Amino acid sequence: MIHQLNIDRDDDSSEEEPADPPLKQDGSIRIRNQQISVQDPTGGGEYAIIYPMSPVKLYVNDEEVLWESPVKATDRVTWKVEEQPLFEITISEDKLFAYLLVHARERYATTLVDAGPAQRVIVRAQDDENLVLKTVQLADVVSKLEAMSIKARIEFAAIQQELLEPTYKPIVVASGKEPVEGQDARLEIYFPQQVTSEFFEVEGSIDYRNHLRIPTVQKGEVMARKIPMQEGTAGYDVLGNLSLPTPPKDIFIMGKPNVELTPDGVVIAKAQGRPRVTGGKIKTFDVSTAYVISGNVDIATGNIVFSGDVLVYGDVTDNMIIESLGNVYVYGNVYNSTITATGSINVRGNAIASKLYSGYFGVLFNRLYHTSKLLCDYIEKLLSASRMLEQALEAKRQSVRYGQIVQLLLETKMKEIVPAIKELHVVISNIQHIKQAEYERLKELSLIFSQPTQLIESATYEYVQSFLALLQDTHKEVARMQEENVEISISQSQNSQLKSNGDIVVHRDGVLLCELFSARNIVFHSSHSICRGSRLEAGDSIQAKIIGGQTGANSILKAKRKIQVTKMYSGRVCIGKYCKDIFEPIDQTTFDIQMLKRNE
Incomplete structure (x- = not known):
């Protein structure tokens, strides 16, 4: 066995030694003579990395390479140089100017820069300045302008100068003309x-x-x-389009x-x-002209309705009415009365339990305006209903006087017309002096409606139309009497309602349990002016002094822009939709929307 083992060992020793492993080598890339060649790695090395530098566009197997990319020897690598425009033309947003920006005067032949062999290669291109392919000419720029439909005031000299000595900055090469705005009357x-x-x-x-x-x-x-x-x-843009000014x-x-x-x-x-x-x-x-009352407005004088200014040197006593198509000046006090003015209202004394309406509100609450408007609506319905009833009777071959039809409607369907006409009579009868004659025709036409016999005998469709036309003229005339720069000026007021489409100015003691509405500003002048238990609303701002007190009802102040108070014990202030309740006394405070937003 030992011999056999030795034999086996001798046999084993006679076998060949194993070959050495191949050396590790990374892949490589070489650029030469406008060709890109790739060598694969050996021995587990890394593939070569290639990436382009603008303006070279690089493709591997027909897919564009935008950043570093590994490549193999079997990959198909192609390239091209992206040609940048030698110049560009842009049009301003308002289309009044066209600009030329020269990037380069000439385009040269482009070749790849030799590189490698290396594992990482950047593919770059360079211009061959010995081989000029294209030079920008004036005709090139003009052709581009024409292609863009730019035709207004082309500056050929400016173009030529830029091509000869480029600044490489945008220059104006075509300009339109702005329209010249007219002026309003x-x-x-x-x-x-x-x-x-x-x-x-x-x-x-x-x-x-x-x-x-x-x-x-x-x-x-x-x-x-x-x-x-x-x-x-009129003006025009660089495309030749007409630009019209805003009509004055x-x-x-x-x-x-x-x-x-x-x-x-x-x-x-x-x-x-x-x-x-x-x-x-x-x-x-x-x-x-002014209508002057040397004493009081009372039962002896009657209600005052006048087409101009009204001057009252005394008081306006209980339950009286002053209606002015102008301004109203009261030297004394106003007690439990109504004053409407299409202009301003000035009360030097106290307004107690009264209603004061100026400007737009003076028109709105004017009895002549309100009654004539109401009757316009009624008479239009009367004309429509009478025409329908007349046509129905004609279809049945029944002959009836038009006055009978009107009288029937007044007694049945439209009972509200006669009381409204009576109210119109009262208003017209109270108009002082100047307007008496001007409204006499309206009064005469309306009288027939309160006299049934005469109405049946003489009323016609055209007659009622004439009455409607006079009512419409009256309504429009009063509406036109509204003045723009109006105000309500008072010394003090208690338990009253004041409405103005201008300012409301309180000169002395202040307001108690009042409602004030101003389309512009509410201003308290005196440093001692007090506002208690009142509601103030202003379309712009409120300038108040002392709001509330130790006891009593709270006040509510609402404005669109700003509220200024010297001292406020309690109450609520609102700017737009933002409000703040005041529970503790504050001094010298201005409220605006930013402040109230912060306190939410």
Whole structure:
């Protein structure tokens, strides 16, 4: 066995030694003569890595290589150089300018840069400046402009200069023309539109002889001048498209009998009085005379309805009404009464349990406005119903007078018309002096509706239409009397409602248990003015002094932009939809929307 083992050992020793393993070698890439060759790795080495550098675009097996990528000898590696434009033309956003940006004057032949062999190779290209393929010419730029439909004011000299001595920055090579905007018509008004505050005594003395500063004009004086609108001129963009200016807005002006309008837009007073301008889209000029009550407005004077200013040197007593198509000035107090004015309201004394409406609200709560509007709606329905009933009777071959049809409708379906007409009679009868004759025709036409016999005999469809037309004219006329720069000015007020489409100004003691609404600002002038148990709402801002007290009902102050208080004991303040309740006294505080947002 031992011998056998030795034999076996001798046999084993006669076998060949194993071969050495191959050496480890990474793959490699070589670039030469515009060719890219790849060598695979050996002995477990890593594949070669290739990646391009702009403007070279590299593809491996037809797929673009954007970053480092391993390659094999069997891969198909191709390349090309992406040609960058020698220049570009851009158009501004408003299309008024076209810009030329030269990137290079010439394009050269491009060759690959030799590299490798290496395991990582960047494929780069270089220009052969000895071989020029293309030079930018003026014709090239012009052709591009034409292809882009740019045709307005082409600057050929600027293009040529940039091609000869490039700045390589955008230059304007074509420009359009902006439209020239026209100017809206406007009014130059040569008189103040508000009474100055000398009417009130505010922590000082007052000149009792000259304390009411009402704007006045003399006969022949120029009140205003219309500056006519100016049309703009059209422009065009670089593409040749026409650009039209915004059409200017015109102003339409009218004059009442006390005013002369010249062909060139000059407004001249034909009488002495307070100059007025009213209306929105159509501005109406007038010179208003004043209706003066030397004492109180009471049962003896009756309610006051007047087309101009009303001056009351005494008080307005219980349950009286003043309706003015102008301003109202009260030297005394107002007790449990209603004052409406299409202009401003000035009360030097106290307003107690009263309603004061100025400007838009003066129109809205004006009885002539309200009643004529109500009757317009009623009479339109009456005309429609009467026509339908008349046609139904004609279809049945029944002949009935139109007046009988109207009387039947007034007694059955439209009983509210006669009481409304009676209210209109009362209002017209109370109109003082000037407007009496102007509304006489309206009063005459309406009288027939309260006289059944005459109505049946003489009423026609055309007659009722004429009555409706007069009502519509009356309604529109009162609406046009609204003045823009209005205010309610009072010394103090208790348990009252004040509404103004302008400002509300409290000059002395303040307000108690009141409701104040202003489309603009609510201002307390005196440092001692108090606001208690009241609700104030302003379309812009509120400037208050002392809000609330140690006891009593809280006040609510609401404004769109800002609220300023000198001292506030308690209550609520709101700016827009953001509100804050005040439980502890605060001093010298301004509330705005940012502040209330922070305190949410």
